[in-house]
Each structure stands twice: as structure tokens, then as C-alpha cells.
Amino acid sequence: MIADLHTVPGFTFNGFSVGLKEDNQLDLAIIHAEKPCAAAAAFTRNLVVAEPVKVCKKQMEDGLIQTVVINSKNANACTGEVGMKAVYEEIKRTSVVFKVAKKDVFISSTGVIGRPFPITEVLNGITLAMDGLENTAESSHATAEAIMTTDTKPKGASLQFELNGKTIHFGGIAKGSGMIHPDMGTMLSFIISDLNIKAEVLKKALNKAVDRSFNMISIDGDTSTNDTVLVLANGDAKNDLIDSIEHPDYAKVEEQLTEICIKLGQSIVDDGEGITKMITFEVQGLPTEEECRKIIRTLSTSLLVKTAFFGKDPNWGRLFAAAGRAGVDFDPDKADLFMGDNDELCLLKSGQPKTLDENLAHQILAKRDVKVKFDFHQGEAKSIGWGSDLSYDYVKINAEYTT
């Protein structure tokens, strides 16, 4: 049971079946706050952008959101003026049904693109949802389930921390399995909180958190038209208002928001299409964090690296060659490469292969979770990211799925 939203007071939510998916599966989710919340969002950087993303970039301008409507099955992307009009109709209906300002409504869609948007079903669903919102474990689970597309299970995470004696709650859900990549790929995540924070400061914390979490996960390197991460904070925790990044409590908030984003990001990789391995990439010893990240992104998207992990092959050659084409300047003769939770298997020392301990390699690669670490010994920065292997099932799922 994904019951993570349920941990946060002041919000109600649920998932509904409105006839977009077959067999009465849940396909519409609504998250509603008792009052307008400080809100921050990060969107896809793809140039080809879905209609709700275009509209909601404007909805975010005053930093306030109260009600969020998300449908799965149809992405409302490449749908032109008709699709755009549908978003405004959703906003209007939500405003009427939930008695919120139109400017405080957030709309999100995920699913196939370029198909006419089923506006009638969605509008009926919004009306239907009026009396169906709750703050329960069941409604949290249903909300997470209603935003799924090729996901095999609902995904959520929650955490709590203290700020000067006040307990702060974060609860979040996420979806996305294919098209997962550093710039976010058919990936949606909604995080709610009782934190008391200014929207503009929340936005800064979210940018940092996304860069170190959702932007460091990769399944297939593709990004989508609809990716969105939204955070709402209703202030109910009554902590001292965090009104700037200089506020003494800001650092803790950024850290904890990053933490929940990492948990949600990991849950997406872990449910990646057809994966048999979840790989944690650590890169250290370069002058800048961005250089470390570039190498992680190249490693985690390399088909040869991914198929080697599927084959349980401790293939340092493919890892090293992928690092070498990342566009980062380093001296290969200083590079060390390790595998294993505690770096127990050294594969390369100063750029030269070590004699392979086949038993140890077999033990490490038999597990679902594998850690890989490069240390370039040419600087102080480090970064961490997450990827997966590439299996027959990935090909099968994506050869058969129609966008």
C-alpha cells in the first residue's frame, strides 16, 4: 500500500475511474488542499511540450496552487488548439466543483500523444470526484495508481523532519518507467507538505533537489513532452516562515526535499521497463560536480554498459570507454574503477585492469542492486546517479507500446 500522501495534514486526494483506461482501471487523480499552497514546479525541457504544460507554466506565475487534476492514458500533447481549449475547460470545471480560483488549479496529463483528448470523460470525472476526496491510506494509494501508464506498480515516498521543534511532513507520489532520463522523461511527481515557506524559496530548493535526483536517473535516455514535478506547501506545520535561502532553516529543507526526490526517483528506476538491475553510479575526483554528472549520464545511458549489466558481466572496458566519450577532460591513467557496496571489487587501478576476482564479481553482479564507482583522482567534486540495465523485456515493451 502506497500511503505516503496520507502522512501530510491539510490535503485530500483520491484516484477515480472515468473511462479512459480499459477494465475500469483508475485514470484520474485529484489532490486538493484546504487552502491555496505555496507551490513550485519543474517542467520538461523538451521543445515539444504538451498543452497542459504550456498552460500550467502560466498557472505557476503567482506561486499559488490549491487543486491538482491529473489524468493518465492520454497526454494531451500535439493536440493543438483543441487540446489547449480542453485544458482551460478542465481548469474551469475544477474551479466550479472545488470552489477554488481558476488561477490556483494545476492540470497534468500523461499517456499517448497526438490522440484527441477525451475531454467529456475528464470533465465528468472532475464533477464525480467532488465528494470522493479523503486523506486516507486507501485514497493515497488510489491517487498513485491513477497516474500510472506503463508502470507496474504505484510509487510513493514520505519523510518527516524537525525544524525548531515543529514536525514537517513531506509525502509524494510519482509515475514513469520508460523515457526516464536526466532531463526528466514521461515522469510525473507530486509532493505535498505542511511546510511554511515562500513559493520563490521553495522553487530554489526544488531546482536543487531535481538536479540531484530526477535529473540523475536514467532508463532509456529519452525525455517526454509532459514531465512535471510539483511541490505544494500549505504552511500548517507553523514553522518560522522560510522567506529566503539565507534563512537558517533553508539548508535543512533543501536537503530533505532532495531526499524525498531521490526516493521517488529511485522508485521510478526500480520499476523501469523490463529492468533486472538497479545501478548506482558514483563518480568522484574531478574538478566540478557538473563533470561528474556528465560522466554518470553517459554511463547510465550507454547501451553497451546497460547490456553488460543485463549479462552480469563486470565489463570495465565498456564503462571506461563510455567515460572516455562523455566530453569530460580527464587523464585515463589516473582512473580507478570499483564495483560493490563497499568498493570491494577493484576493476581498474590507475587506468590499468586488475586481475579479476571472478567469484567476487559473480557475487556482486548476482544482486539486483549494484554500485559502480569511478575515482579519477583529479579534483574534489563528486556526484551520484541511478540507472538500469537493458533487457529483452525493455525491447519487447517498447516495440509493442504505441505512443
Add this chain to the structure above:
Amino acid sequence: MIADLHTVPGFTFNGFSVGLKEDNQLDLAIIHAEKPCAAAAAFTRNLVVAEPVKVCKKQMEDGLIQTVVINSKNANACTGEVGMKAVYEEIKRTSVVFKVAKKDVFISSTGVIGRPFPITEVLNGITLAMDGLENTAESSHATAEAIMTTDTKPKGASLQFELNGKTIHFGGIAKGSGMIHPDMGTMLSFIISDLNIKAEVLKKALNKAVDRSFNMISIDGDTSTNDTVLVLANGDAKNDLIDSIEHPDYAKVEEQLTEICIKLGQSIVDDGEGITKMITFEVQGLPTEEECRKIIRTLSTSLLVKTAFFGKDPNWGRLFAAAGRAGVDFDPDKADLFMGDNDELCLLKSGQPKTLDENLAHQILAKRDVKVKFDFHQGEAKSIGWGSDLSYDYVKINAEYTT
């Protein structure tokens, strides 16, 4: 029968079995010119570079090469000082056996990396080859076969053209199937010619040709430690010496060298690991050729695009979303997308999907060769590139192969 080297006078060559591969398969190739040739090479841009590449960058400095020795099975990469010493021993032995200057020897290796280089077998092979070089259809075929690794067949191409009444011959061989990508990936190609040209001018023509051929093909996006394209020109055609890019015959030479590089590049994609589709990507209507190329590279390396072609799905959504994340600025609402040899299937018009002609789509995608064309209507530049689909067999081959 690959008999393309055979069309060029003034060279002898052959492939030999020296015990690197199992079952007496050919594993050592030698191409020898009667006299030192004007030579130009393009190498991998990977930072992790094989020992023979390090050495041969220096060998190219005076622009003269007479004898080329290529072994398959072992890449002599990540082999450190011992591997480096082996390259110099190969050069010395070749110099003695073929009575050529050490500075005019070129060494190339391909195969697994990080394994001790079998120097004894290779040196014995060079000696053994002394009396085995010929200029015949059979020896041309054997040369192409000896440089294969995961290739399923030898690859070659040839062409002839006239320059002021003189006939110029180009003959080339190539290898490489996995790790094929824009920056060249475990890809070797050797082209011989009787053209009369200065080495520095040949280098300029080769750079242009490689940018429009080998750098525009992609199977899996990975590049390798050993990639090399080498062109030798012995001058026997006795055309007026092409001594600068202003020479009236230069443009024709650049065009024809590009042509043979495209043929060789296509033969590599066509033999790509586990491919069932060969895709030609045309992009036009952007301000610069480099922008067109960036989009082609993103399309041809997108896993979602590749698996869609394997599934014979006319998936304009994945193509459009991949174009959108290529890092090129364009207005999606002006984009047209077509499939088919004559652009007969229009999938997107001004950024909006067209009603799909399923019969026509089925016909087009049933073929092995599929053309995809984007027209962005935002400029005059265009580019062309080649890619493949991603099949179960790709995963199988690469999960089971050890670098």
C-alpha cells in the same frame, strides 16, 4: 566476394590466420603499397585510446604511409607500457620484413580490450605474410575478413571517376557493427587509391568525408578506443597533383571520397548487431547543417525510436519528442514529418498529427530500408544520416559478448 581493394593498382594485400581467433579464422590483415603513399587518418575522439592509436597519431605526422598491419580479436587497449612496446615491435618487424621505413608503417588493432596483447603470434604472422601479399579478388576478400570482430560479413566498397581524362580508383574495406556512433565506434576503415594528391589536402577531404559519412551513422551510440579511418593515395593515376583545396579538381575528390565513405558506413549499419531495419534520416529546414545533424544524432540514438522501428510502429510521437530534446531551437508548430522513399506518408503537418493511412504505413514499415524526413521550414540547411532499429538480438549479442 568483397573484391574492392583489388580495383586499385600499385597495392598488394591479404588476410592471414595467425592463431588469435579460434578455428583458424583470419585475424591479421596487411595492406602494402609499392612506394610510400600520401596518407590521411581520422581517429576516435574517445579519451580512452588504444596503444596503436597513440603511436599512429605520431606515425601520421609526415603524411606518408606504405604498409598497414591490422589484427582483430585483441584491441591492444588499456594494456599500458607492455602494449605500447608491442606496437613498436610490430612496426620494427614490419619495417624489416617489407623493407619499408619504420615511420611509414601503420598499426591498427580491434577486439577485446584490457587483455595482454598476443605479440608473439602477431610478429610471427607479419614474417609469415612476407610472400603472401597479392592484388587479387581473393586477397581483397581475405583482407576484409581478417579485420572482422562481431561483424557477420566482410565489408567493402569501390568506385571510379575521371579527372581530366585520368581514371581515379578508390577501394576500401571496413569493419564494425556494435559501438557504432557519430564519433566513430569500434569502426575501422582502410581506403586505398591511385589518386595524386598532397597528404595535407587529402586530410582536409577526409575530414569532410568522415563528418558526412562515418560520423552520421549510429547503431548504439557508443564509441570505442580504437576507431580509425585511413586513406592511402599512391599517385599512380598521374592526375595533375592536387596541392590545395583551391585546385579545380579538389571538389570532385572530396565528393567522391565522401561517396565511398558513405557506402562503407552504410555497409556497417546494414550489418549492425541484430538489426532488422536500416533507417535513413533526412532533416532539412533549419538554419545550419550542424543543427540538422544534432537532430539526426538524437533520433538515431533514441531507444524509443529504435524499438518503435523494431515494432514496425510509425511512431511520430517518439520521433517528435526525440527531436525536441536534441538541444536545437525550433518551432514545433512548423514541423512536418514524413516516412517512405518519396515522403509519401505524411505523419505530422505543422506540428499536428495527420490521420494515419495504416495500409501505407504497414507497406513502408514492412521493408528493411525505411526513410524518415523532418522538414522544419525554418532555414535552408539539410543533412542526412543512417541508423538502425533495436532488436532482441542486439541485447542478446551484447549481453553475452565480453569486451
